[in-house]
Amino acid sequence: MERIIGIDLGTTNSLVSVWQDGRSRLIPNSLGEYLTPSIVSIDEEGHVYVGKIAKERLTSHPEHTAALFKRFMGTEKTYALGGREYRPEELSALVLRRLKEDAERYLGTEIKEAVISVPAYFNDMARKATKDAGALAGLHVERIVNEPSAAALACRSTGGKGQAEEDETLLVFDFGGGTLDVSLVDCFDNVVEIVSVSGDNRLGGSDFDRAVAEQFCKEHGLCFDALSPQRQNVILRRAAQAKCMLSETEQTVMTVTDGEFQGQMELTNQKLIQISMPLFHRMLVPVRAVLNDGQKERLEISKVVLAGGSCKMPTIQQYLRHFLPYGQMTVMDPDHMIAAGVGVYAGIKERREEVKDLLLTDICPFTLGTGVYNEADARRSIMAPIIDRNSVLPCRKEQRFQTAKDFQKSVKIDVYQGEAYYVDENIYLGELSVDVPMALKGQESITVCYTYDINGILVVDVKVDSTGKQARQVITTGTYTLDPAELEQYLRDLEQLHSLPADEEDNQMLIAWGERLFAQTTGELREEIGRRIQYFQHLVNQEQDPYKIRKQRKYIADFFERADRYLDTFADAWQRLEDDSSWYEPDSGGADPYGEGTESMAEEEDLKWYDGHLTS
Known part of the structure; x- marks a missing residue:
């Protein structure tokens, strides 16, 4: 049987899955990780870097690196990389090609077909561009699955084995790095029926990163838009790290060291809400649309399901608990939930015994x-x-x-x-x-x-x-619209790009890490980082002794990790912030909402949100 893989082509991270041994399984990449950053870097020699290496190069080589291109799928936007222009679907094809290679290495067989998830609110042009990206990556993509539908499949498949639970109606809130999707889903017997969908394709966790970065610049007398791309990416990277820290602690300090510039900003969940209030208001627009469109079904919502990495933010969870007064709020592993669901659908397409009777109905998202x-x-x-x-x-x-x-x-x-x-x-x-x-x-x-x-x-x-008299027009919004000669030319252009072999990625990852640190530091530390980069490149390109390369890679990585910690903090950076009594209260104990399986969230707090002002 030819294998079919499931792909969560995300705005910030992508994952690949497969139905195996009676369950949906995630496939690790060549670095042994499940998350592959949806970032592409192409140098002047046509070497292409995808994933974690490209993420490092986003700081050191911003002019050769592109991110967040999924937001522009199906548009005319282009990116200038490596001496030529690339459309979003071409860059997505490079990510898909890497995921395809990871799956082929893991399964030991050639992969020709994939099921890909997309935001439910993607229009037909964006869906077409997604299938085009699959064609450019050498994948037949017959089926596109809406991300909230995939989340419902993952939630419905207890233990990943496709066993139906009791009848229920889910409100799926899928908030990722770049897009927001909301769906009303009715689950009964072996049927997962999508009732209504809405969303915002330009709202995600990266917008919170931007809000934090702009606040940091404001407090240090800088204009974010006037900064160089390199410094913008340094600040955005630190903003994202500080935002993520607030999922584990109520207070943190964002620190930025870039050359001669050093700065810090205290950040709490309360402050995050204050500087991001317009983003919170935008979240409710698709929620209200879904509930209004679904009213005709007279369904009683039994559970709110949170999916997408940005749902880890405590502020998001409390905001939703206040405005969605339903009995239970549930979250599986937010980063992996969509990919797990697409893996279930890959099993359905393969007619696997455990899920062959599971039926997913979908809807037309636009008139x-x-x-x-x-x-x-x-x-x-x-x-x-x-x-x-x-x-x-x-x-x-x-x-x-x-x-x-x-x-x-x-x-x-x-x-x-x-x-x-x-x-x-x-x-x-x-x-x-x-x-x-x-x-x-x-x-x-x-x-x-x-x-x-x-x-x-x-x-x-x-x-x-x-x-x-009759006439007919077939609008195949999901098939590649270029003529065969143009498609062949695109494929030839992509084949000329040289992807790194899997066994070289660890080496190039270390070099990209060092280049990013070199761009951020000054003085003796910068000189030492430069020496270590040069020495390691000599080992890789000249000596080529595998044992020596592995040994030195570990030592140099330890040094780079200490350098990163130095950039993260100043001597006084971790001072405790003063307590203040405002509306925001952290969750008090309870089960780990991000552990294995599905856990219930804490009871709704007594919060007030009114016209942008927060009160207790």
Whole structure:
């Protein structure tokens, strides 16, 4: 049997999984880690670095490194790396190719097909770009799974074995590094049914990093946007570390050492809330949308499921507990939950015995419609919905339209996706035309039928009612739209990029680590770091003695780790912050919410959130 892998292609980190031994299993990368940073660096010689090495180069070589490109999937944005321009799907293809190689090494067989998760609120252009990335990486991607759907699958598969639990309705809040997805999910028997979805594709944990970084700059008289890319990345890196520390302690100090610049900022969860309040307000918009759209089902929510690494933040959990007064708030391992669910779906596609009867239904996240004549303003057509958002897939709906002008010879059917009143504010997907007999306005009509399936293929059928003449347009938003010659050229370009062999990654990781430290330090420490980089490069490139390389790699890594700790602190950096009595109270004891399995969160605290002001 050909193996199918599941891929969580994340904004900040990506993971790969497979159904094995009756459960969904995560696959480690060449460094023995499950999380592979979704970062790509390409130098002038065409050497490509993906993952943790590229993350280090984000500081030392920012002009050759790209991150957060998932946010721009399906757009015209490009990144200049290694002497050429790359689209987001091409960079994503490099990440996918690395995950594919990791899976092939782990399973000992060639991988040709993958199931990939995407934010539920990805439009068809972003979904198409994701499948394009898979094609460029040498993967057949027939099925795209919404991330909250994958989280529901992981939550529903008790112990990873696909055994159904009791009937329940879940509100899945999936908050990752770059995107927010919210879904209402009804689970009964062996069915996981998505009822409604909403989200924000430009809101994630990286926005909190940015807010902390900007506050740090403000307190030190700096303008973040005016800083060099290298210094921006240094500050963002420290901001992310300080934010993560607040998941373990109520107070920390963010310290930045970059060349001659040294600075520190006290940070608490209360302060994080104050400087990030607009982000908290944005979180509730998709939550309200999902609950409003799902009201017609009259479902009682039994559990709120938190997924995504950013849900580790205590401030996020308390904010949600206040506004979502449901009985239980549950979290599995936030970083791994989506990947585990995609692995379950890979097992479903492989028809594995344990999960072959598990059914995941999905919905159309956006309205699909066509433009109709606007008598009030002929320049702007009006959106006529045919398939409403949150319609269960596959879906087939039709609508009849009449001619808008006297003696009209043909009718053009524009296909759009979106919720706006005017079609020019929605996303254009395609069009087709049919000839109609000339007659007075409104005397000729056509029937337009949309058929939309779970793989993102939209079939538009048009019939002229008086003559029976028919036309059809298949909008394959999930297949690569370049002609074969263009696709071959893209593949050849990507093949010219030289990925590191797995056995060389540890060496290059150490060099990238040293280069990042060299960029941040000055004086004698910088000189010593430079000497060690030079010595290690000599061992790798000249002596090539594997035993000596392994031995020195350990010694140099220990030194770099001490240098990193030096950058993290000053002599007085860890002074205790003064206690203050404000609205925010930390969780008091209870089970570890990030341990294995699913744990209930603490009871709702007595918190007040009102118009951006916090009171106790």
